Amino acid sequence: AGRREDAAGDAQARAQVTEHEVAGLLALTQEVARYAEPRAAEQWRLRHAAIAAALADDARVGNSPALVELRDVTQALPALFTRLEELPSNGDAFTARRKEALLDQLLTNTQSMSDYAYQWFQDSVEQRRAAESEFRWIALAVPCVMLLMLLASAIVVLRRVLLPMQRLDRAAAAIRRGDMTFRLGNTTHDEFGDLSREFDAMTAALIASDQQRDRSEQQLRDITDNLPALVAYIDRGYAYQFANEKYREWLGIDPFSMVSRRVPEVLGEDIFSVMLGKMDKALAGERVQWERSVWRDGVERHLLVEYIPDVAPGGTVRGFYALSVDITERRGAELEIARSEQRMADLTNAIPAMVGYFDMAETCLYANDAGLRSLGVERARIPGISMREALGETVYAQHEPYVREALQGRRARLDGKVEFAGRAAHFQAHMIPDRSDADAQRGFYLMTFDITALKEAEARRAKLEGQLRAITDNLPVAITYLDDQQRYRFVNRTGLEWLCRPADEVIGQRIGDLLRPVAYERRRENIETGLTGKRVTFEAESITGDVTRILHYVYIPDIESDGRVAGLYGLATDVSALKNVEKQLGLLVRSDVLTGVANRYSFNETFPLALSRARRAMSGLALMYLDIDHFKSINDTLGHAAGDEVLKAFAKRLQQSVRTTDTVARLGGDEFVIVLEGVNDPDEPQIVARKIVANVTSPLTVEGRSLTLTTSIGIAFRRAIVSADAATAEAMIGRADAALYAAKKAGRNTWRVMADDVLIEEKGLA
Ligand SMILES: Nc1nc2c(ncn2[C@@H]2O[C@H](COP(=O)(O)OP(=O)(O)OP(=O)(O)O)[C@@H](O)[C@H]2O)c(=O)[nH]1
Structure with a gap:
């Protein structure tokens, strides 16, 4: 319609131009008719040609009836004009009339052209109006139709798209809620039908997948819950996606409540700040290991934490697995091993020996400080250096046979000597085989003592011992x-x-x-x-x-x-x-030099002992006090030497008269005492007294002269000895002396007994 309207507009403009041109041609025609000038004729022809050319293009000027008429009139006009021109200018009347008639015809025809041009213009105006009207109508109708079409489309969309979409949306919401049972159930055979079926198949697959996932997760749980470790999965947002049951057991945290919660929320900000750097490393794709300690049942436990990145096929890290293994026991064992190794090192360093451990290939696996020092080996070379290399060829050659022994499981001891710093150094090397529990030979310990000082000391000691032995042997x-x-x-x-x-x-x-x-x-x-x-x-x-x-x-x-x-x-x-000598001295001190019997000193010693014995034995005791009668006269008549002989003979006769156990003592001068033990009756000492008196009176020859001696005896007797002190002894001596006095008084050569303070006469023996 637009194009038509444009064409109508264009035709109208051309018609108007043509009308104007035709009007010009009419004026020229009139001018030709009036003046018959060749220039006017020329102009007429030019204008006519232009009009004819303009009308020739149908496509541009259209094909209205007026135009057809105009084109016909226009085409016929040049022939008429030519005929007019062919008529002579100053001809006859016929010619003049013919010329006039031709001019009229030309004017009429030109007028017709003008009329037709006008008509064409009017037609084009009309056509243009019609085209404009059509265009306006179409311009109004098209939106209406489009609106209607849109409306229809909307209804179709609503029915075919929106409702299924709504169901789809509800289904999606249900899935978001976790309700996988929602089904679209659309059976139509269109895209939505296909989509619904796809959707339902997808939810069914999701349910199956969920069930599979649940089974897998349950299996994962069963496995991880029974692992002696904390197992978790942490995503890129530091949120737990999985945690095993050990979190509850070890840390008292419900593992299900941990899911979707961030680490700081679950474990606290403090530990999170410690973990953050390590988690970031794991999220950067690095495997991270670190240790931390937790308190469990009031006991500090050590955990070995390992982060294992979860790398997607494209290489991006989706999160990481966190495994925490309780290494308290292992740590304790390691510590214990470290401690025992330290203890061994301390111990081996403390003992004044070079200690080393060699494996079956004689490679040194351990050496104490003294060993390293003496061999001049850096600690960095242990383990690794061979025994041959460490000891050097000469010293190794000494060790070699013993090493072979040790490697065959037998202890070996080497007493060796090396030149060291210009002097002989003695060493004693012990090679002790090391067997495993399974009794397999693993290596051997080498313990080397520097016994130079010991050897030197031994030599000194041997010398000293020799000297000492020489001395002691000669003592x-x-x-x-x-x-x-x-x-x-x-x-x-x-x-x-x-x-x-x-x-x-x-x-x-x-x-x-x-x-x-x-x-x-x-x-x-x-x-x-x-x-x-x-x-x-x-x-x-x-x-x-x-x-x-x-x-x-x-x-x-x-x-x-x-x-x-x-x-x-x-x-x-x-x-x-x-x-x-002592015995001799004792005898000398205790015996009377002249007679050889006990002296007063001895009597003073022995008498209290005799009293004690009697007291203990609860037996009686008698003390005899004797004196040679008239001894002074013997001295006086025969001389002092003869007196001494008499004293000796008297003492001898006294000893012969008593038992060897009875003590005879000379108190001084011619006074003697005899102690009789074990006598329980006053008659018993009298029997002894009688025997003495008898023996003394036996004839005696002194210096060629025969003598007869007599003696007087005083006897003190006690049946019961109560106390054995000096006073008792004194009292006994006093009583014996009193009894002697009584015997002297009674005429000598007799005895008297003082028995328990009662003086008893001699029983008819005098
Ligand atoms: N030969 C000698 N005479 C001695 C020794 N000790 C003392 N006498 C003497 O012995 C004498 C002792 O005499 P008395 O006992 O006093 O008197 P006695 O003549 O024996 O008279 P009675 O005892 O009363 O019978 C003294 O003359 C002393 O000098 C001695 O060791 N050798």
């Missing part, structure tokens, strides 16, 4: 050492001589097995006392063969620094000679 003292088991560990030469045995029969033997039982018994108590740590001094008799010795023993306990008695040193000195 007249038996020197022994008994250990705590009473075994001889050292005996000097004198000791061996007294034992009458060689050293190899003595050393290591128990003293109880070597001595006679009696001799051992005498020493046993002292040895035992010595072994309790007390110094003991005693004397004992020692009989070797036919030699009897009195030995003075000193046992000196050997007390170690911890107070333990390791044994005792015994020093035995032969005091036999001394004892003899």
